[in-house]
Amino acid sequence: MSATHGDNHDHDHGHHKETFITKYIFSQDHKMISKQYLITGLIMGIIGIAMSILFRMQLAWPDHQFTIYEILLGKFGEDGVMDPSIYLALVTIHGTIMVFFVLTAGLSGTFSNLLIPLQIGARDMASGFLNMISYWLFFLSSVIMVLSLFAEAGPASAGWTIYPPLSALPQAIGGSGTGMTLWLVSMAIFIASSLLGSLNYVVTVINLRTKGMSMTRMPLTIWAFFVTAIIGIVSFPVLLSAALLLIMDRSFGTSFYLSDIYIQGEVLHNQGGSPVLFEHLFWFLGHPEVYIVLLPALGITSEIIATNSRKPIFGYRAMVASILAIAFLSTIVWGHHMFISGMNPFLGSVFTFTTLLIAIPSAVKAFNYITTLWKGNLQLNPAMLFSIGLVSTFITGGLTGIILGDSTLDINVHDTYFVVAHFHLVMGISALYGLFAGVYHWFPKMYGKMMNKNLGYVHFWVTAIGAYGVFFPMHFIGMAGLPRRYYTNSNFPYFDDLADTNVLITVFALITAAGQLVFLYNFISSIFYGKKAIRNPWNSNTMEWTTPVEHMHGNWPGEIPHVYRWPYDYSKTNENGEYVIAGQDFVSQITPLQDGEEEMHH
Amino acid sequence: MTVFLTIVVIALFVITLWQMSKILKLSQLKNADDSQVANDKDNNTQGKLMLAFVIFMYLLTIYCFVQYRSFFLPESASEHGVDYDQLMLISMVLIMFVQIITQGLLHFFAYKYRGKKENKALFFADNDKLEFIWTIIPVIVLAGLIIYGLFTWTDIMNIDEKEGDPLIVELYAYQFDWRARYSGEDNVLGKANVRYIEGINTLGVDASDSYGKDDKITTELHLPVNRKVIFKMRSQDILHSAYMPFFRAQMNVVPGMITEFSYTPTMTSEEMRNSDFMVEKVATINKIRREKSKKLVAAGDEALETYVFDYYLLCNKICGVSHYNMQMKIVVESEEDYEAWLKTQQTFGEQLSAQASN
Secondary structure: OHHHHHHHHHHHOOOOOOOHHHHHHOOOOHHHHHHHHHHHHHHHHHHHHHHHHHHHHHHHOOOOOOHHHHHHHHHHHHHHOOOHHHHHHHHHHHHHHHHHHHHHHHHHHHHHHHHHHHHHOOOOOOOHHHHHHHHHHHHHHHHHHHHHHHOOOOEOOOOOOOOOOOOOOOOOOHHHOHHHHHHHHHHHHHHHHHHHHHHHHHHHHHHOOOOOOOHHHOOHHHHHHHHHHHHHHHHHHHHHHHHHHHHHHHHOOOOOOOOOOEEOOEEOOOOOOOHHHHHHHHHHHHHHHHHHHHHHHHHHHHHHHHHHHOOOOOOHHHHHHHHHHHHHHHOOOHHHHOOOOOOOHHHHHHHHHHHHHHHHHHHHHHHHHHHHHOOOOEOOOHHHHHHHHHHHHHHHHHHHHHHHOOHHHHHHHOOEHHHHHHHHHHHHHHHHHHHHHHHHHHHHHHHOEOOOHHHHHHHHHHHHHHHHHHHHHHHHHHHOOOEOOOOOOOOOHHHHHHHHHHHHHHHHHHHHHHHHHHHHHHHHHHHHHOOEOOOOOOOOOOHHHHOOOOOOOOOOOOOOOOOOOOOOOEOOEOOOOOEOEOOEOEOOOOOOOOOOOOOOOO | OHHHHHHHHHHHHHHHHHHHHHHHHHHHHHHOOOOOOOOHHHHHHHHHHHHHHHHHHHHHHHHHHHHOHHHOOOOOOEHHHHHHHHHHHHHHHHHHHHHHHHHHHHHHHHHHOEOOOOOOOOOOOOOHHHHHHHHHHHHHHHHHHHHHHHHHHHHHHOOOOOOOOOEEEEEEEEOOEEEEEEOOOOOOOOOEOHHHOEOOEOOOEOOOOHHHHOOEEEOOEEEEOOOOEEEEEEEOOOOEEEEEHHHOEEEEEOOOOOEEEEEOEOOOHHHHHHOHHHHHHHHHHHHHHHHHHHHHHHOOOOOOOOOOOOEEEEEOOOOOOOHHHOEEEEEEEOHHHHHHHHHOOOEHHHHHHHHHHO
16 A cells, blocks of 8 residues: 555655645644644743742742742732742643643654654655644644733642642632633643544554554554553543533533532532542543653653664563553552542552552563663763663652552652652653653754754753752652642741752752753754754664655655564674674664574564 | 842853853864764763762762751651551662662663774663563562552551540631531531531531530640541531641541541650650751841841741642641640640530620
8 A cells, every 4th residue: 555655646746836834834744743843842841941940949939039020920929029829820830831731742742743654654644634733733722821821810720630629719719710711721622632643643553554564563662652642542531521520610500529618708509529520530631641741751762772772672572561561550540649539548459559560560661771771882872861861760750659659658748749759750850851862863853953962961961960959859858748839838847947958959940941951052053053964873773764864745755665674673693793784783674684684573 | 149149150050051062062173073973982971971970869869868867757646657657668778779779770881881883782682581580579579568558558547436435526627727626525526517607607517416516616636645536527618638747647628528537646745846856856947947037137027936846737738829828736645634625625505605695
């Protein structure tokens, strides 16, 4: 099928004229859409990180006045004093933007779009049109989310988990008025976008693989994107229903989540609902969401570590199996966010069991990464550094998950800074590292230019030291019982001796955020002034490096190449100890088996 | 001022980086390797930095554990808390062990096998035995942790009102404060619903329920030491969470339902206050407060009060603008002191009739 398609395509090519609008704005080309995702995601990331800087400053110097609050927050920062309500709003929107807009759309959207067709040997996504719609819905939801920052009573401020009744009642907090409405609208559109994207990814992976590209010859990136898309399809609709019911409760007087409420001198009519129901629905997405964020990063890392170690990824089949195991388990562990929510304690036991089970495939992955490095010939490019960094933060953050996933231990660290440190390391920082690694590695494919490696090194080391500087000490203030989402800790003299640590964390946060400017500078200047890339700068095996540097519609001129081997034949030798292809330590997937060569897998 | 300095420092830092990169770029031109792909020299530097980084991580870990050891909560003031702390200690030791080994290996390999042109990587794609080993080890270890954890969890969460002579107390949460309602002589709480809230009946106790007449509503939580207490939690408006860190206790307070938590306090406030840990901790805190007060007084503000330790209950579920200050004092005292204190509190019935006679 692909061959005929290819032939037709050659004839088509050059006929259809591309205007500026069809090429750069309403493009249906997966490569352009991926760039659109990346840039939108980066812009949202700048907003999200800037917000974290503001509230970190508030936490470090609660009784200081900062003119910057007045400039950026307007009436919520009068005289340089941050209003407690805007503090909560910043925390809420920071979480929402980083989780959904940067790490879901920015990471998965960018690299699924770029790599799925290129690495499986397809001309484009199964439906270019739906793909375009998916991006523009994402764009629309981003715009609405940003607009919600300007709501008069403040943006949504019930935490990114938007637990009702707080999120349902404008009487309880100003941000639950217009701000919350816009939040819900934005998220509803976001979910639609995510679903269209995910369906497209799944269909493309199943149907459009080139000849020879069996499922077991797919690069781990594709496995990760594929499984991520499936988890997204399973769990995002549940968030949509949770949001819909919340909209009903807010606007149409239903009582799905509300019962027995007396607020502002008035008894509400609502009866019979339960906030715990919302928690169940929310976390049914919320937990898989962690893996929606993380799996693509792990996929990207697998590919980059193998390429730069000049070694096959260790235990390919175990890696695929653990992706599948993690995906399956991720849908049955949501209750570990709710051990002390008031749900039946017996459920707590079940969720402890499933949660600690998920540590097993995660451990397998970590060990396999480490073994891949063993006896490699490591090419320490910036992408490789970020990948190693990811494995490091994934282990550090994952280990504390063993404490939080244990219902007993969760009792006393639940909702403290210990949790904040845990999830930032294991999903926030790890996924960000995955994003950076991907950008450094596939920048030549996206823009035809190389990023500056020295700036990349500076970026990595500032970020690596900064990230641990921020989140490692944070575990300890959490162990002291310091609750998260407190505008200031000064109302509890018991926490007075933690103040210095909070300052330290903020200073590290400021430095780390400043370090990201190096990346931005490198990214933008390389697009325009970067060194021109060659076709396969990293000597990689996967198919995207067989396409011409100059982008073209349809990816390959002429026929789509066939695939003859798995993507990890790095440093493969014949029995005489010579490389399979003399003088070259890699064998592209499109190279047929050589004389006397054995296919060692499948 | 500090802020200004911080911003200047950051700005300078950025400029330094930028300049450094320029220097690097200029020096690169001579080498004529502008491929932007790591060469042997880069691999060498970055590999060594990786080794330096894991040393940094170890130092950071040691620094945190030494410097921040006073951050850890003192020994538990509740009976089940002892088991909690034990399980926490075992888990902590375990994860720190794994952390140190795996981080060490990861970064050491990154250093040891840093690339050189003449080196050859080992084609090593699979080893069933190895993979089996590192699947089965986590399975066994985690199974142990799960079983241990689940026994402790069941012990803590299995609340039996008939066993012993537990004290029944309602914790009532609203934006942004707490109330405690003692069940009185009959040890049974009167019925309550937000729909009964009216005037001084701020907790919505059903005035027609005779069980409620002897209930006592207080602003502090007093508990007799060594007697099991069962908390029945109720919220008036939105989600709150009753977090009592010194007792290793936390439960969300949910509007529309009654949640429960139970523990037996084992240390009075006095005992905790006089423990070595707390004496030292409070001294440090008061030193910090005195320093701060000096600055405040110089600026014409009031000095901070000297801190005296008391147990507290705090809200740990985001609940609105004053979430950060939703707290209640907890006093654990001897049975006699507790009884004496309770006598001084008005019953709900007395409150109602006092209001009626006004």
